[in-house]
Amino acid sequence: MINDFNIAQPHTDRKKIDKRSRLPAYAQLANILRSCISQGESPPGERLPSESALAKNYGVSSMTARQAVSVLEEEGLVRRIQGKGTFVRKIGISTSSFDLGSLGTVFSDKENLSVRIVNASVKRSPGLEKEVLGLGPSQPVIMVERIILHRNEPFTLHVSYTSFDPTSPTVEAMLDTMVLTGLIFQDGYSNFKRGDLRLFPSQLNERDAGLLKLEPGQSVFKLEHLFYDFENKPAAYGWFIVSHEKMPMISRIGIWDE
């Protein structure tokens, strides 16, 4: 019995793949499939034609057809289930993800970036940051507080702590104001093997508001970070304070391009 499943029909009276095109075959096929979903011809929940069927119908090898389906899978549009098939996803909030691309955009505009040190000191009294860094309450930590300015306007406030170990390159790096870009980008200095980030909603206190030229009490993002060195020891703890206007957290799901 053929077509026992509900399989989108457009794949029979099909568009062709132009092998002379500069667009790779897998991308062309991905576009065709995405279009079928977008037009509602392959509605959510429905099964796509099998990869071998796609390969035969569109005259490509199975690996190529598979690659095309992988594109849609990475876009979150379909879900593969081994032994059953590939199914069109219903869009849902839980498939969304937010990135910090807007931060990256600003920080890659290095010509318009500057850094102002607000505070730099060695702290010997106990504090939460020492627990986070795995230090004893009497071990000294270095605290550095900076305002990062973009086009001469305050962009974000960064507070960071590292253990005061004079043999560690992290210390020197911390005091180098430009290490900041190392935390943000891939092209800077970086001693770190891994990191943990956490985003909170927060409110500006008087002092921070003044530094950022914003209103006290305003809702802002607090982005905490804890980076570990290659010995798996926590090495840099701190946070960024930044307004949601400067760092919009946006996520798009489903099909936007056509």
Add this chain to the structure above:
Amino acid sequence: MINDFNIAQPHTDRKKIDKRSRLPAYAQLANILRSCISQGESPPGERLPSESALAKNYGVSSMTARQAVSVLEEEGLVRRIQGKGTFVRKIGISTSSFDLGSLGTVFSDKENLSVRIVNASVKRSPGLEKEVLGLGPSQPVIMVERIILHRNEPFTLHVSYTSFDPTSPTVEAMLDTMVLTGLIFQDGYSNFKRGDLRLFPSQLNERDAGLLKLEPGQSVFKLEHLFYDFENKPAAYGWFIVSHEKMPMISRIGIWDE
């Protein structure tokens, strides 16, 4: 000239790939490469052996070696540059991404979920939500406000607006309290082709705090959504109010598993 580049040496006195293992060859090779990075043997910025070299050295085909490298690329550990090579990334904040998995976790626990309608009405006066939905100021919209409870504790407050079009299935769906899960999951009802999500920091007002059993003025997340139907018309606008304790926004970068 061999080894003109700085290429991590462990790939010469190499570990083997066990083809009888249940773990696929590409995954084994990915683990080996990840381990090299993790141990600092392939430090950030350094070039990995070429895919063809990996294939030869580890006795797999080029496609398999390529797949192994793709794993690391998706993990954000390496960056491929055509014509140049594959390079170990320095970790940076901008590579991180946050997902709403914690929301999904709670919402998939359907047995312990319940919904309480706080407010449901048709609004005919002008308002921002009508602009967002592309409606005229006098066209009616349906507003539904619900508390979603998890284990009988308030979890999030959801406010949503849809145009009051009696022919649209969205209306019925909106009034069905269970449509909510459709927005969260892939297995629910869904009329939507795409959606736009935006996360804000916010503060609880008196009323919402009471509904959520939290303190007024507390910092919380506001998650706005705008979903479009398959005719590309905005169809559902609204937001969730949820505390960061209930919806932690966490992101890990670099190498955590070993």
Add this chain to the structure above:
DNA sequence: CAGTGGTCTAGACCACCCT
């Protein structure tokens, strides 16, 4: 059992980068 996705081969050619 047949059908599906998942892995894998042993090559090939291309586009790109650098020298």
Add this chain to the structure above:
DNA sequence: GGGTGGTCTAGACCACTGG
């Protein structure tokens, strides 16, 4: 020109699902 990643083939076998 030689090396790199990017695409592609025409198959193969495996693991899993369902009837």
